[in-house]
Amino acid sequence: MFCFSLTLHYLCNMISFECDYNNGAHPAVLRHLVETNDETTLTYGFDIYTERAKEKIKLACETPEADVFLLTGGTQANATVIDGMLRSYEGVISADTAHISVHEAGAVEASGHKVITLPGKDGKLQAETLERFMHIFEHDESRDHVPQPGMVYISFPTEMGTLYTASQLAELYDTCRRHQLQLFVDGARMGYGLMSEACDITLPQLAHLCDALYIGGTKVGALCGEAVVFTHGNAPRCFFSIIKRHGALLAKGRLTGVQFDALFTDDLYFDISRHAIQMAGRLKAILQQAGIRPFIDSPTNQQFVILPNHLMHRLEQEVQFTHWQPYDEDSTVCRFVTSWATKEEDLRELEKILSSNTSSQI
Secondary structure: OHHHHHHHHHHHOOEEOOOOOOOOOOHHHHHHHHHOOOOOOOOOOOOHHHHHHHHHHHHHHOOOOOEEEEEOOHHHHHHHHHHHHOOOOEEEEEEOOOHHHHOOOOHHHHOOOOEEEEOOEOOEOOHHHHHHHHHHHHOOOOHHHOOEEEEEEEEOOOOOOOOOOHHHHHHHHHHHHHOOOEEEEEEOOHHHHHOOOOOOOOHHHHHOOOOEEEEEOOOOOOOOOEEEEEOOOOOOOOHHHHHHHOOOOOOOOHHHHHHHHHHOOOOHHHHHHHHHHHHHHHHHHHHHHOOOEEOOOOOOOEEEEEEEHHHHHHHOOOEEOEEEEEEEOOEEEEEEEOOOOOOHHHHHHHHHHHHHHOOOOO
16 A cells, blocks of 8 residues: 555656646636525436537527437447437448547447448548448448448547548548448547647538537547537437437536537637647757757647657656557557647656756667
């Protein structure tokens, strides 16, 4: 117990670029929770704050006809939406790096829907790759013996921090419609994508180029919660019941409602996302100045770099970051992440640590 306490104290005093959901809530979100704490409201998301949050989200998406639901977390959102929108015999197509394939413990497939992975490019599923797959599938004499493609899943930003352009999304959505596939966008980090200087699409444009999306709260200023938006008023029948069956429904639905009500007041969601992107720009510059090679050019809050193992082992004594994957025998791909909560002093401390640890050749 004593050893564990020392380790915990040690980790808590390190600067962290490990992920974007290891802080609590943005102060304005927390303040709104405290201010409304003593009120008595209806349950299961039928409270005034949830209703208000839904209207603000529809306004931000410019989709007055949309159906909006607030769920507990990202894995629950993905598994519930996919299960709700697909027939029992259908599968979902994704890039090979997609979160639903590699980081959600088979949650989608646990509900009976095969995740059909296709090769991605920089984390993105390309329209021509999808077109080629569907052409082969539709001309396959044995197609009735395999899972039937019913949906395409993408992330914005992708798991590699990259972004789809407006034209890429439009082409992908056109391909989906041509083959009667629904397009679902995982927006766990959507704010960080939309606020990137490299982004050429707005939230309303994105909402009109898919059949469903979710706006992440857990990684963008909330304690927990994601806002699922069926952009064309196309929510599956009895979706409330489907949410409950997946364990993604809060009895105290106001918990997510109050938070999204705060996040979508006075552009808070976008302002704090912009802060994370500004911090990521500084982070990228600091890493480059230290001579650390990028693994992929990410314009969002996730920065992937190639660290020599000897440097990685030294840095992890003072900095929290993610060991992503081996690069070669001597190097590892590592991920450094900023968030709404990243501070300038964290970056200055990282710069100082890198300066002292990279005096030898990288």
